[in-house]
Amino acid sequence: MNAPLRRLAVVVTAMFTALMLAGTWVQFVDAGRLRDDPRNTRTLYEELGRQRGAITTADGTVIAQSDPVDDQYRYQRVYPEGPLYAAVTGTYSVTSGPTGLEAAEDDYLSGSSDRLFFRKISDLVTGQEPGGAVVETTIRDEVQKAAQEGLDGQEGAVVALDPSTGDVLAMYSSPDWDPNLLASHTRSEAAAAAAELDDAEGAPLVSKATSQSYPPGSTFKLVTTAAALESGDYTADSLLDGPATLTLPQTTATLSNDDGRACGTDGHTTLADALRVSCNTAYANLGMALGQDALREQAEAFGFDKALDIPTRVAASRFPADLNEPQLAQSSIGQYSVQATPMQMAMVAAGIANGGVVMQPNLVSTVRGRDLQVLDAPRPTEVGRAVSRQTASTLTSMMEGVVESGTGRAAQIDGVAVAGKTGTAQNGESAPHAWFTAFAPADAPRVAVAVFVENGGRAGDEASGGRVAAPIAKSVMQAALAATEGSAG
Amino acid sequence: MSSPAAAPQAPAAAPRPPRSRRWLELGLSAVAVGVAMMAYGLVGVATDGSWPAGILGYGAGLGALVLVLHVAVRWRAPWADPLLVPVATLLNGLGLALIHRLDVARDGSFAERQLMWSAIGILAATALLVVLRDHRLLRRYTFTAMVVGLVLLVLPLVPFLGVNINGAQIWIRVGPIGFQPGELAKIVLTVFFAGYLVTARDTLSLVGPKVLGLQLPRPRDLGPLVVAWLASLGVLVLERDLGTSLLFFGLFVAMLYVATQRVSWIAIGLTLFVGGAVLAWSLFSHVQARVTAWLDPFDAEVYAQSPGGSFQLVQGLFGFANGGLLGTGIGQGRPQTVPYAESDFILATLGEEMGLTGLLAVLLLYLVLVERGLRTGVAVRDGFGKLLAGGLAFAIALQCFVVAGGVLRVIPLTGLTMPFLAYGGSSLVANWMIVALLLRVSDAARRPAPEVPAESSPVLPSEQDASATQVVRL
Numbered sequence: 001m002n003a004p005l006r007r008l009a010v011v012v013t014a015m016f017t018a019l020m021l022a023g024t025w026v027q028f029v030d031a032g033r034l035r036d037d038p039r040n041t042r043t044l045y046e047e048l049g050r051q052r053g054a055i056t057t058a059d060g061t062v063i064a065q066s067d068p069v070d071d072q073y074r075y076q077r078v079y080p081e082g083p084l085y086a087a088v089t090g091t092y093s094v095t096s097g098p099t100g101l102e103a104a105e106d107d108y109l110s111g112s113s114d115r116l117f118f119r120k121i122s123d124l125v126t127g128q129e130p131g132g133a134v135v136e137t138t139i140r141d142e143v144q145k146a147a148q149e150g151l152d153g154q155e156g157a158v159v160a161l162d163p164s165t166g167d168v169l170a171m172y173s174s175p176d177w178d179p180n181l182l183a184s185h186t187r188s189e190a191a192a193a194a195a196e197l198d199d200a201e202g203a204p205l206v207s208k209a210t211s212q213s214y215p216p217g218s219t220f221k222l223v224t225t226a227a228a229l230e231s232g233d234y235t236a237d238s239l240l241d242g243p244a245t246l247t248l249p250q251t252t253a254t255l256s257n258d259d260g261r262a263c264g265t266d267g268h269t270t271l272a273d274a275l276r277v278s279c280n281t282a283y284a285n286l287g288m289a290l291g292q293d294a295l296r297e298q299a300e301a302f303g304f305d306k307a308l309d310i311p312t313r314v315a316a317s318r319f320p321a322d323l324n325e326p327q328l329a330q331s332s333i334g335q336y337s338v339q340a341t342p343m344q345m346a347m348v349a350a351g352i353a354n355g356g357v358v359m360q361p362n363l364v365s366t367v368r369g370r371d372l373q374v375l376d377a378p379r380p381t382e383v384g385r386a387v388s389r390q391t392a393s394t395l396t397s398m399m400e401g402v403v404e405s406g407t408g409r410a411a412q413i414d415g416v417a418v419a420g421k422t423g424t425a426q427n428g429e430s431a432p433h434a435w436f437t438a439f440a441p442a443d444a445p446r447v448a449v450a451v452f453v454e455n456g457g458r459a460g461d462e463a464s465g466g467r468v469a470a471p472i473a474k475s476v477m478q479a480a481l482a483a484t485e486g487s488a489g
Numbered sequence: 490m491s492s493p494a495a496a497p498q499a500p501a502a503a504p505r506p507p508r509s510r511r512w513l514e515l516g517l518s519a520v521a522v523g524v525a526m527m528a529y530g531l532v533g534v535a536t537d538g539s540w541p542a543g544i545l546g547y548g549a550g551l552g553a554l555v556l557v558l559h560v561a562v563r564w565r566a567p568w569a570d571p572l573l574v575p576v577a578t579l580l581n582g583l584g585l586a587l588i589h590r591l592d593v594a595r596d597g598s599f600a601e602r603q604l605m606w607s608a609i610g611i612l613a614a615t616a617l618l619v620v621l622r623d624h625r626l627l628r629r630y631t632f633t634a635m636v637v638g639l640v641l642l643v644l645p646l647v648p649f650l651g652v653n654i655n656g657a658q659i660w661i662r663v664g665p666i667g668f669q670p671g672e673l674a675k676i677v678l679t680v681f682f683a684g685y686l687v688t689a690r691d692t693l694s695l696v697g698p699k700v701l702g703l704q705l706p707r708p709r710d711l712g713p714l715v716v717a718w719l720a721s722l723g724v725l726v727l728e729r730d731l732g733t734s735l736l737f738f739g740l741f742v743a744m745l746y747v748a749t750q751r752v753s754w755i756a757i758g759l760t761l762f763v764g765g766a767v768l769a770w771s772l773f774s775h776v777q778a779r780v781t782a783w784l785d786p787f788d789a790e791v792y793a794q795s796p797g798g799s800f801q802l803v804q805g806l807f808g809f810a811n812g813g814l815l816g817t818g819i820g821q822g823r824p825q826t827v828p829y830a831e832s833d834f835i836l837a838t839l840g841e842e843m844g845l846t847g848l849l850a851v852l853l854l855y856l857v858l859v860e861r862g863l864r865t866g867v868a869v870r871d872g873f874g875k876l877l878a879g880g881l882a883f884a885i886a887l888q889c890f891v892v893a894g895g896v897l898r899v900i901p902l903t904g905l906t907m908p909f910l911a912y913g914g915s916s917l918v919a920n921w922m923i924v925a926l927l928l929r930v931s932d933a934a935r936r937p938a939p940e941v942p943a944e945s946s947p948v949l950p951s952e953q954d955a956s957a958t959q960v961v962r963l
């Protein structure tokens with residue numbers, strides 16, 4: 001019986017070899033895939049157990065940090081500034097996962113990025129607890145505060161950009177919300193807070209700066225003007241027809257100016273004056289003359305119809321397709337179904353401010369390991385050239401006219417030339433949205449801004465871009481100019 | 490492993506004086522207790538930041554128990570294999586540490602009960618070793634063993650005695666104590682198989698028709714195999730216990746092969762097994778669910794299904810993956826995420842906290858235990874002893890393969906536990922008794938051949954014939 005016993009021993013060895021190979025497969029070869037499975041709560045716990053990196057502003061203010069606590073997660077995510085930076089950081093929820101920059105920069109913050117590999121090895125050797133990298137944003141404290149104070153509780157959003165780099169100086173959405181509530185380790189508390197915010201008036205969790213788009217109204221006339229100047233058939237002095245009321249082709253519908261009067265003398269106006277007083281009928285005529293393809297091309301050159309990651313997601317703004325003539329006329333003044341995020345309108349102003357080149361907006365300045373070594377520092381990248389330097393220069397002087405003596409006078413800053421454009425977007429039966437987009441100083445721009453006040457804020461039906469949004473844009477630009485004093489434009 | 494050259498009693502071996510190696514056993518046992526103490530202590534260090542107060546008591550308790558067994562071995566089985574006790578002690582001790590670690594995470598009290606069952610198991614092994622002076626005595630009880638084994642198997646089906654836990658009818662409960670009779674049946678039936686096969690092997694080896702180049706046994710000799718097959722199917726159908734059913738049938742086929750040396754028995758056995766498996770799969774939804782969970786565990790629907798889904802299996806795999814090569818360190822993973830982490834999924838706990846390294850080490854420990862058992866079978870002179878040692882060793886191997894294979898997704902998951910490592914009193918006691926039997930047989934196997942041949946087996950002189958034929962078969 002010894003021969004079969006020995007063969008049995010071989011079989012047993014083969015069985016255990018199979019088990020060892022299976023163990024090697026599961027624990028080594030296939031382990032990465034298993035660890036990344038979203039159903040693997042261990043990975044989440046492990047990340048929670050590591051000290052997550054902080055998020056700071058460009059001024060060094062900590063806007064998200066992880067404090068040691070005595071519970072199963074070991075670290076509590078804390079947002080020291082409360083709701084002010086919610087649209088930037090998002091939150092780090094143990095029930096529903098991260099949002100905002102917490103999600104977009106999760107690899108660095110959690111310390112699981114491959115770039116931290118050698119750090120992790122050295123942590124292992126030195127016995128130091130591994131931790132996440134620190135993300136420094138491009139946000140400036142005073143600019144962000146000016147945005148919050150400017151909106152002052154009215155629903156809307158403010159975006160401020162450095163036109164030459166695309167750095168986001170402020171990004172604020174109102175109503176704001178407190179990320180600390182959703183980061184609670186008590187599941188019931190976090191879930192209750194999330195449910196309450198989901199149902200809250202004004203949908204605070206959805207960023208009005210980047211996630212929602214709205215009819216841009218007359219601020220879109222900047223795009224129409226750019227298309228006209230780029231066509232070569234128009235200059236700032238070209239004359240346009242600007243009657244009090246325009247009957248749209250093929251219909252009995254009409255389109256009229258906000259003040260109900262004709263533009264210029266006897267219904268003829270220059271392009272520059274039409275922009276200055278925001279003459280709807282003149283721009284409707286201009287748009288129909290240019291054609292929808294020219295308008296769409298120009299809009300897309302500024303960034304429309306494309307989503308962005310800055311690295312948080314910016315929803316695509318839309319210039320509609322297949323327009324008939326009346327729809328084209330409406331679209332030329334930013335109505336019908338033209339939709340833009342406040343971020344997009346800030347990019348339009350920034351592109352003009354930057355001599356025609358639109359820079360990709362960017363929220364992250366540097367990512368540093370805990371030894372302060374820079375792991376990542378995104379370089380300014382171009383979205384593309386939207387208009388020629390010549391056109392940008394012409395548009396700038398026309399926009400200066402808007403602020404000097406047109407609809408945007410409320411945005412004037414002492415001693416600084418401001419270029420801007422108002423928008424008062426009709427919005428069905430509701431009160432109109434108030435818009436203002438601008439940059440300053442006009443000759444060497446350091447900040448471009450877009451302000452959006454949903455349904456006119458407290459002014460309601462009486463709202464206009466010049467009255468409601470322009471003063472906010474002014475204070476935000478002042479804060480930005482003060483913050484960037486000394487740095488070149 | 491298959492080479493017998495190192496066996497001290499092999500005729501060709503150098504004239505080296507035989508050594509009992511009892512000091513080696515004592516030393517290795519001390520190491521095993523020390524490693525188990527360290528593991529137990531590290532749980533405290535990882536979770537509390539300090540060495541737990543109970544560590545010395547734990548080490549002293551386990552050490553004293555093993556010492557009792559060691560003394561019994563010196564007294565009654567001085568030539569026994571020196572590796573069996575240390576390996577079983579180390580597995581038992583590591584299991585205790587892992588169960589204690591899960592208790593800490595879940596505020597449970599499994600470890601205390603497991604420690605109590607360890608004591609009962611080791612003392613039962615000691616008693617068995619002291620009482621049973623020669624393993625060949627067991628052969629007298631071959632048919633008693635059959636009856637007892639069958640009674641133990643059907644015990645859970647008796648009304649008011651058997652309890653249904655998680656769908657399987659394999660437990661009995663008397664007062665506060667629950668027990669799985671199937672674990673003891675494993676030993677008793679191995680005794681029966683060995684006793685029966687050593688008698689019937691000549692008949693069963695007779696040559697029948699030849700089909701496709703394979704020499705088949707005579708059709709009339711198929712009876713016992715068919716009976717074993719039907720009994721296994723009965724366990725599967727009536728007690729809904731896939732693992733036990735597979736274990737018994739596999740054990741019987743393996744022992745049948747060892748007894749007869751006829752590969753055809755394995756072929757017939759495998760055919761019957763495949764037939765039974767297909768039959769069970771087509772008839773029973775719980776078998777189908779196991780197979781689906783094995784083939785496609787990551788499918789969202791299969792994962793979410795409860796009961797019968799793949800949640801437990803997948804969470805176990807996540808645990809293994811989380812452990813990686815070196816493990817999280819004991820006390821630093823999250824093994825409590827897996828349902829039944831202390832029993833059926835103790836390997837996932839081990840793999841997560843001790844890593845692939847720990848898993849391979851433990852699998853090697855099992856392999857050492859099994860191969861020492863098989864080697865005892867090769868070395869012992871009587872046929873009954875060969876079948877008994879080989880059968881017991883293979884039972885451990887098959888059980889490990891069925892459990893670990895299920896947890897590591899080599900085969901569908903069945904409800905068995907890792908010997909020594911997993912929580913479970915019946916299993917622990919039964920496996921310690923297996924160690925006692927292996928110690929007993931190995932003592933007979935390694936004892937130096939006496940000068941006068943007749944002296945070696947005063948109890949059953951007829952065994953001498955078997956030993957004589959063995960020499961030829963070597």
